[in-house]
Amino acid sequence: MADGLMTDALAADVTVAQDVRLRRPAGIRSIRLGDTKVSYVPDGDVRLRPLRLLPDTTDEVWAAHPEYLDATGHLVGSVGGLLVEHGDRALLIDAGFGPQEHRGPDGPISAIHGGALAQNLAELGRSPQDIEAVAFTHLHSDHLGWACHPAPGGDRPVFAHADYLISEQEWERRDLLEAQGMTEQVAALAPRVRTVTDGQEVFPGVHVRITPGHTVGHAEYVITGGGRRLIAFGDAVHSPIQIDHPEWSSAFDHDPALTADHRSRLVAELAEPGTIGFGVHFADVVFGHVRQEGDGPAWRPLDA
Template sequence: MSLKFTAGDLTIHRIIEQETTFLPAHEMLPGLTPEVLAGNRAWMKAARALDDSDTLILAFQSYVVKTPHHTILIDSCIGNHKPRPLRPAWNMKTDDTYLRGLSAAGVAVDDIDYVMCTHLHVDHVGWNTRLENGRWVPTFPKARYVFDRTEFDYWTETNAKTEVPPFVDSVLPVVEANKAEIVRNDFVIGDHVRILPTPGHTPGHVAFSFGRGKDDAVFSGDLMHSPIQTHFPELSAKFDVDQAVAAKTRRSFLERYCDTDTLCCTAHFPSPSAGKIRRKGNGFVCEMA
């Protein structure tokens, strides 16, 4: 299983926290018909994206990207000591899997220059903070944390109505520590890192493209959760706040990158999780690296 890729002058490491069954395919993808699942079950199982009970298998992971100038973490996964009662596998975790993964990639928490969040859902912000003497403090003390303005404002307003625990324990402490960069879509880091708006899953969901002068790699976040959504871009996930916009965004994204050399690094596709987008009939396929 590959945990390391190169693209242009980038070195990319996958940091896997969990790779496991998640939800039944029909529950996760409400538009998935029994006929479509039956016609795609074999290759999905062969790709280790579906188990024998038709439950989707997802990876929960971060990417560390080393450019010639910076070391950047994309999404910070689930985290430890976080109260997540609705997800027993995530609730009050105390394992060292994630930090061991960083260490195996030759990365220390002090090495990270930027933490960039595609969006602010629970499994993408968890290691933003760690518990120290009863307080949440930034896990990556030398990093600037990049949050999209639309996304941050959406969760600020939502949290004001009803407390959103991941926002409270994994985002606000970063802001309070003056480590946050709340940015708009024109934000760049040098000549290597750009934001690509990809709304639908959440209002301010973004992808990040990396490369000097062209997109050598793109990090798609929760634009898609399972490989079947490349074949059928109109299949939106139950967690997409606007399923119609998510479907339109997904097809546009896949059209943008199909038949290019851009390495598409997905958040949740099973290992190896990264590949090149190619056209397939009326849809697409991610040919894994």
């Protein structure tokens, strides 16, 4: 009986600790895949209105899952990039939000800010000059970030030596960005863009996977090493609660039905042995596995 009580107490402690992580943005976290090191590089965070972000949810859903919401009733999300290091080489997947902030009186985003990416790269022993390429999952402002801003105190790009890797489909439809008032961002990207295609290896052990839905040319990056693989799935999933409900698409999804269909397949894939997921907006649970628990799949973070 005593052993059973102790086991129950430990399980309760683990649940409480995980719940805390769901309500705070992620700090630097790293894992190894054989000779490759991958690290989440924080730039800032975002506070989201849950019913606006996931319009198929209800007040009852969120009342049943208070662990996802902060004291003001917002979903907490991380904003940053993924550093991939192999030997002396370094690739960055997505570039955060940059040195700016935005508050929305309405809509899914209540507040978002960035600015810490370069400092956190330094904490990881890297400078922007070390980055040989920035690979984008898609062309939304919370992923373009520092790629469109000059280095502090100057007018040169932060990643002055890097190519910008963007899927062919995404770059071909950059007119969609220009229609949203992002002409300056497109102009900042254009001189450095190198388009990539489905299945292409863009860095040792890193392959592109084109997964339209969230945007017309949304890309995921599959990183393999040490007998494991990591899927950096960008904005195919915004919150861990969608793992158990892949049918819930985001208000930001260009094609909600297509995204939901892909997300269902992705959740099944993330449950396969040796597979790790990386959710760039997943609060302080950015690295994790999918496990079948209770009535369905659930996101279980790695203690990285």
